[in-house]
Amino acid sequence: MSPRTVVRRAPGKLFVAGEYAVVDPGNPAILVAVDRYITVTVSEPDAPGVVLSSDLLASPAHCRWRDGELTGSAPQDTRQLGEGLAHVAASVEIVNRLLAERGLPAPELCLSVSSGLHENGTKFGLGSSGAVTVATVAAVAAYCGLDLSYEDRYRLAMLATAGLEPKASGGDLAASTWGGWITYQAPDRAAVLDLARAAGVEKALREPWPGFAVRRLPQPEGLALQVGWTGNPASTATLVSGPDRGAWRDTAGYRTFVETSNDFVRAAADALERGDRDTLLHQIRRARQELACLDDAVGLGIFTPRLAALCDAAEAVGGAAKPSGAGGGDCGIALLDAGAAQDIAHVQKRWTTAGVRPLPIRPAMEGNEE
Template identity: 65%
Template sequence: MSGPAPGRPAVVRRAPGKLFVAGEYAVVDSGNPAILAAVDRYVTVTVSGSASPGVLVSSDLAAHPVRRRWDGGRLAADGGRERGGPVHVLSAVETVAALLAEHGLPRPGLELSVASALHADGRKFGLGSSGAVTVASVAAVAAYCGLELTRADVYRLALLATARIDPEGSGGDLAASTWGGWLLYRAPDRGFVLDLARERGTGAALRAPWPGFAVRRLPPPAGLSLQAGWTGRPASTARLVSGLHRRPWRGTCRHRRFTAAVTDVVHAMAGALEAGDGPGVLHQVRRARQELARLDDEAGLGVFTDKLRALCEAAEAAGGAAKPSGAGGGDCGIALLDAAAPRHISYVHRRWTEAGVLPLPVRVAMEGIQR
């Protein structure tokens, strides 16, 4: 570990977005499983050195670059710490810099350029752009600074960076962006992880076991094509999840029933994927949608919008199965359709378009973070 050398060439890393297939809401509690798929729309981060101390971040989503200076271990605006801006990028840089500092290396002066294919006209598709930019930023900054990280290291640093902003986030998007493909994922105890990093350091947090965390690859669904549709309405996962937890619901019998039912769905879906049982996967997608609908009825979150209902109905009419992807309230829905029946896929896309849902041309990205 040597830190960035003067005149070092720029480093580029890109990370894919994600779609939640099953396990939403339940996965935010440590140890509960979810299934995600990475998609071939990417956030690309380019890191180069800077003659000035601090960090300059430019993005195709922002009108102006953002400059921050080092103030201890944090990045602050002139005149004090400033809220807003590219918070996930800045937290990623701070987290990598903390690891450098533990090895006696200086906090670097850097320029980061961010390009996202997970947005349209400044509006997010709901494909995990925050997770993808965090993973790509961690990987690019670390590589530029001479750190050799495993994929697990990248995920853990990205989780630390994200949990400092939103400790309720599951990190499933980070896992999909890191490893790619179809994944069975369990979230770590974020409070434990943050305490560990504060008390023992970032390096120790990378090496220690993380309670609740697990990730493994799953095969793609046999004979099925994953389709995604965008409602045109961005939604805030953090707001929806926080809204649920503010209600007198967590810890109740209804909460336990929902968690148990969703856990059973995820395990059954993972088994169907591993057995090559396409009809079994469709059945579990329908069960997952029913559990989200029941949660929506009980908690009044607004998970299902008119466009998400239309998205699901169109897929069912074509013999497929569909549901919201993620927290709902807008963003994306997914459908699994017969891969050998392109006319069914065309029919669903036509129905979606008529309902104001934009079919997104995405495929599963089998590789995660990459150069």
């Protein structure tokens, strides 16, 4: 490998508890990083400019710098930057803003993305956008000689993401950055974008972010994380920003949902830290019930028949299960007795019968790494 080649990877994620409420600053969620990865390789380009490519796309995008932003060299390159490579381009641009503030030139590079969070181009719902953002920030920063802490990388990734998806909580970014089991609270994204615009990216890396917090948690004792994929990709942005959610946020029902979510997330985090398996399972079942109540109240379509069957199968053997993330498809998670191999096999058989594919996924205890 050339000394001017840098490789970084970031794991995907699953939400354990706290979906929907975490979108608002300061509300906690629990996530776990998983051992499926996005890998980003950065090397010297054959010609001046920036070349971005992905194994999910048929052709690379050839770009050049203009006023601190990447622009396509041809119409098809511009389309790629606005679609399949949007998160990659935003990540390269945010690192360039930091370089510019430090008096360093815009980088010229060749960047390629390889995804283990898709199958035949279909996403599993494991946070591919977040993982590619974190891996790209880390790889480009390292290529340019920047020494960034975990929090620096998260903050740059959050700034890049918030510019594209203002409602994104950034929980996937935190899980991909720190790895393992974490509790996370989203910052006020409008405030941090305003800070970066007014005072610069460097200042935004150093100032407190309203609402933001992240803390590592221990793994659950005596429980096995099982993951089932429904085969139906879901759009988190569409579900989180559903047509009825804006009005519902102004109701007493929404405030009750948030209070209840915060209660069971904090109780689940406390149970993880105390090694209290029974309480953890109880709180995950509460999380399922509250998501079902939310679904009934707002009609978001969180629970599909396959996700309901996934949950029922796990609870039938004494476990706990729920949709992971926005629901509507993608993955569900279950926590089952790690010593009950027969129960785990029985649940997986019931999942398969219901059209849910068990995925051989385990927690990734390390986050963004080489």
